[in-house]
Amino acid sequence: METEQFNDVLLESAKEVFETMIFMELAKADEPFDPKDDDSLLGTITFTGDMDGCLAIGCTVDCAKNVAANMLGMDPDEQVSSADVNDAMGEVANMVMGSVKSRIQEQYTNIQVSIPSVVSGRKLENSLGEKARRTALAINIEGDFTAELSILYRMHETATQAGLANKEVSVNAADPSTN
Amino acid sequence: MSNSLMIVDDSATMRKIIMRTIRMSGLEMDSTEEAGNGKEALEKLSSSPVDIILCDINMPEMNGMELVKKVRELSNCNDTKIIMVSTESSQELIDELMAGGANGYITKPFTPEKFQDKLSPFMN
Numbered sequence: 605m606e607t608e609q610f611n612d613v614l615l616e617s618a619k620e621v622f623e624t625m626i627f628m629e630l631a632k633a634d635e636p637f638d639p640k641d642d643d644s645l646l647g648t649i650t651f652t653g654d655m656d657g658c659l660a661i662g663c664t665v666d667c668a669k670n671v672a673a674n675m676l677g678m679d680p681d682e683q684v685s686s687a688d689v690n691d692a693m694g695e696v697a698n699m700v701m702g703s704v705k706s707r708i709q710e711q712y713t714n715i716q717v718s719i720p721s722v723v724s725g726r727k728l729e730n731s732l733g734e735k736a737r738r739t740a741l742a743i744n745i746e747g748d749f750t751a752e753l754s755i756l757y758r759m760h761e762t763a764t765q766a767g768l769a770n771k772e773v774s775v776n777a778a779d780p781s782t783n
Numbered sequence: 784m785s786n787s788l789m790i791v792d793d794s795a796t797m798r799k800i801i802m803r804t805i806r807m808s809g810l811e812m813d814s815t816e817e818a819g820n821g822k823e824a825l826e827k828l829s830s831s832p833v834d835i836i837l838c839d840i841n842m843p844e845m846n847g848m849e850l851v852k853k854v855r856e857l858s859n860c861n862d863t864k865i866i867m868v869s870t871e872s873s874q875e876l877i878d879e880l881m882a883g884g885a886n887g888y889i890t891k892p893f894t895p896e897k898f899q900d901k902l903s904p905f906m907n
């Protein structure tokens with residue numbers, strides 16, 4: 605799958621998750637996500653099968669707290685524990701991955717997803733070694749926060765060929781400019 | 784007649800979201816239990832069965848697929864309905880779960896209407 609297609613799939617998936625489960629608006633951001641020296645979180649989930657890789661959502665701790673509070677239906681002035689914040693970010697990664705998977709399952713039928721994990725720190729980035737491709741997309745949450753969705757992936761030979769042969773059935777067939 | 788529920792999911796956030804979604808759907812449960820994985824669920828169920836289990840698939844310790852099989856071996860859970868709630872959406876997997884003893888399937892992300900739809904046939 606081309607990285608451009610992946611970005612569209614990522615955006616649609618994240619929109620669905622944020623709008624139906626988190627009750628927050630999500631849109632493509634004009635500026636890249638730059639946490640500077642703020643503490644950030646990276647919610648990740650790995651997958652194996654026709655394609656190996658890792659999906660991640662990175663944002664500042666402040667943003668993650670807001671997302672978690674919304675998911676849990678808490679008042680804005682209530683304190684969210686860091687355990688809840690981590691759990692929520694892991695579940696966001698899990699749901700976005702689930703949504704991505706259902707959108708690409710015609711091309712990639714065999715994809716197994718792991719249990720999500722969350723790391724915190726500064727300037728976090730994931731890597732997957734040689735021959736891996738990375739696609740990243742800056743998103744805006746509720747107009748208040750910029751965050752980043754990314755997928756690192758490594759295609760298997762046979763899946764790459766199947767992917768090329770099946771281009772017409774790809775998820776963003778509605779947008780001819782990307783085909 | 785009453786309706787007892789157990790929510791099995793390794794994410795505490797997801798368990799809360801499911802509970803809120805059930806409230807929003809208008810379905811009335813008399814009691815709600817929670818478990819963080821299949822093993823914990825099974826321990827609770829063997830001493831106190833419930834009417835409906837909402838069950839995640841990807842969980843540590845014991846996943847949803849194994850839990851379904853184990854619940855179906857429990858004699859006190861003969862009438863228990865198991866609805867899977869998961870991000871997994873392949874038809875193959877759904878078929879396998881239904882064959883293994885699950886009674887329904889809801890994919891994440893979900894809406895209150897979806898819960899209303901899938902759960903109301905099993906409400907007492």
Ligand SMILES: [Mg+2]
Nearest residue numbers: 793839841842
């Ligand atoms: Mg899970």
